[in-house]
Amino acid sequence: MMAATVNGITATRAFGASDGVAGLPQAGRTAATAASATADFAAVLGSLVTDAATSLRKSEAAAVAGIEGRMPTQAIVEAVLTAERSLQTTLAVRDKAVAAYQEISRMTI
Template sequence: MIDQIQNVGSLTKVSGLGSITTDATSSTTTTVGSTPGSMTGVSFASVLGDMANSTVNNLKQAEVASFEGITGKANTREVVDAVLAAEQSLQTAIALRDKIVSAYLEITKMQI
């Protein structure tokens, strides 16, 4: 089910998001500048891509844990923890999507 999600198709037109992978080993470390609010080496697209990757990975882990719970290979607590983590990730992604959409609508209302 979740394996069908390979990348974020609606964001691929933005430069830098065409190569989003769902592999957990492809994460990169970022450095934060010395002054508050300044970040070096981090772009908005990479932050969105990392968030999308972690959300997809959490959903996959919850799916695997659910199937293991059904077959009796995992206990109930592990399944519940995985599903709750996936739900929290999904709710965060939905909230971010809503904020982006509302910001876009506000920008389109601006007069030039």
């Protein structure tokens, strides 16, 4: 397993194009292994959405605290930029998922 952090979001990679799963060759995967990979992908997406929502809430709280004079301007700007980066990442993933769905729907049967 390999972990990577992008924009403060950590994702794990269970397998790749040339990797075998638990020592099995690529063609030897079972339905259980495929289900495990799907669950890992779902967990990564769920984590992405949760992290984005958390950073948006923190940004809103920082903005309110700044208006009330309880937080320095630099901390507010950092919180807002973090929320913006999380939102952009989430939108990019959504756009890729929509593009993939559209590509699949154009395939002939």
